[in-house]
Amino acid sequence: MKLSVPRRAAAAAAFALAGLLASGAPAASAAPVAPVTTLAAPDIPLANVKAHLTQLQTIATNNGGNRAHGRAGYKASLDYVKAKLDAAGFTTSVQQFTSSGATGYNLIADWPGGDVNQTVMAGAHLDSVSSGPGINDNGSGSAAVLETALAVSRAQLQPAKHLRFGWWGAEELGLVGSKYYVNSLPSTERSKISGYLNFDMIGSSNPGYFVYDDDPVIEQTFKSYFSGIGVPTEIETEGDGRSDHASFKNVGIPVGGLFTGASRTKSSAQAQKWGGTAGQAFDRCYHSSCDTTSSINDTALDRNSDAIAHAVWSLSAGTTEPPGDFYENAADVTVPDAGAAVTSTVNVSGRSGNAPAVLKVGVDIKHTWRGDLVIDLLAPDGTAYRLKNSSGSDSADNVITTYTVDASTETANGDWKLRVQDVARYDTGYIDSWKLTF
Template structure:
């Protein structure tokens, strides 16, 4: 993870229930493709074997694997050799602009099965800082992804979507490798990437369990897995804008990922929940020479590796459950961070409005607030997946009003097609955002237009601030 601190954009949130939690795979693995409903248990000892190799590479190259050194290039060669032997289509992408002079290439590996128009991407930076070998930062994420890639090839399940892995160069110098990759993609290729998952520092010795954009659609399977272990994960606020997922967020691609923390200090509440030492850094060897093989939390590494597998299976593998539960893109631009499309109607209400806050990110839809007779609406058409159950539309709404009393003068309605699902008013005003939801289970498998409308009477404003629209399971 790099040091620069920036505010990350918030991707749309789309979450639905998708099958069962993972079970440990047992027995021999058939050579032919098979349909399997459960994600495999990724062997953490094999993940650690990759770490051993990366450590040895650093030891032969001045004690580090910085992007401009031979240690990085040897790391690329090691990962590439494993992937090619497993049957991946592997590409070295030289970073020809924006990277540090002399930086090695990005490594991109694609499993050549599944729908190429629906790509689920997993990435980790492969470079270290100059100060040390970078076993946690970010050998841990790199090794976890490598073993997941090899496990996918070994299991060889029937694929629903395409899976692409990436190991990034020059992250420590400014997210340069991943930025170059996304920037270089034609827009048609970017739109094929339905979600990007990032793994940066997933074995911190005093770490916690953090998820990027924990309420987003991309995060849903990641959170479901860690919830199944009783880990009570939290939002990765320390890592916002500091790792390669940010490069994808800049282009409106939904993102998530696991992390266990860097130089920020563990709180007392976190120590009570997860163990470890309150008041101490999540990784006491962050960007230091002591980030060696002794600086690895094996339990955390195991949980992250298995969570990657669970997420991969949920998003890309044909689980044999009788219907697709892949929710990527169901609600487009639900956080309003990527312009106005695909919203229609009074899209001028969408923006980074001064004087009033977004629920998350910087942009939201400000409906109403005119203090005069007016009606403003925004809509988009979605298809509710048929393979999921108990679907509900969730949204965050902040109602600010100059009206008083309990009479409903100004109203906010939520519609699906021609049916009104919810009506709120100035009488529901409060001091901040409240998450609300309406049922959409009746529309499973159907395409329907969702409409949010604010109607004001002749005087006294009521503002309805709408943000983070999502589709969730009940």
């Protein structure tokens, strides 16, 4: 996915509303973009969000078919999310509470930096009902918030405001986890939260596009985004006060959020506006065993995930570091299994002298076993700089990181290549994107 001109315009409108200055988004090409001070959010890869949902589905399947409060599937879900955030550089904490005779858990993740006296928080409940795996309700919101947090890490976002993310337990029992979190905060800490964004069911199978009408700035931020991509919205009424934002709203914290509908039926007018089927529920699998990965509407999940990132970026007013020009190639390149090396090229032009001693090489490679990969940066004269060796013990997926190379002996201008080779069998992947930052 690429950032479109309408989305860039929508971002600017939202920033103006919040009294912020916004600059254009970097183009996904080999042309330089300088300096890197953009406030526009990245696209959130749908495939990444769906990968989290697949993991939550597997957890439910392996634990009695659900991820409900007090069940093993919930704790396994929390452990999965926490591991991703810990690896990405967040400071995480697990908060325990008791409900219905069982221990419940909230997960809180803070991104370093930003003004803690102005904290923007995004959250979702992680538990399901006991009758199903809860992939839309609320794996969808949980996965999208997680991937937005991971995008913050990939961008090394340096927001003006502090960023915090939360995943709540026992929402299905009456907002228990979020109430516990809010009630445990001293009044001075509550006052530091400038806004809470809630995401509960954002991939309904017969979706609508609903925006909470609580805080006007947050509401307009979402409305402007959807207007910019040509999707009309309506005010959310079906779940008003029935999800975790109510816990924050009740103590005076500004709130907002998104929703794609639950058990209510879609009207003819709504079907004409959004597509889908009139006379059927927005989510026919609401609180049922069929709330699985197969019941998710990809388009709704994609749009809402991007909207979450847009709101997080705009409301926290961040910039990405380090400053400087960058040159990027976002074209996918398949990496053959146990095959020949492949390359992706970035052309650098218009610079004088040599490359820096701290050349940043940002790499985003999707792969099911990253230990198979050998990665090199090739300078224009063919000199190879080893970024990563293969390792049989490195069984995790994906290589999403930034390397630093001393390229001060290399001429800056010319064709730089990222070379990737899979040296073992049975796993596959592709170069998603990579960039050089000078």
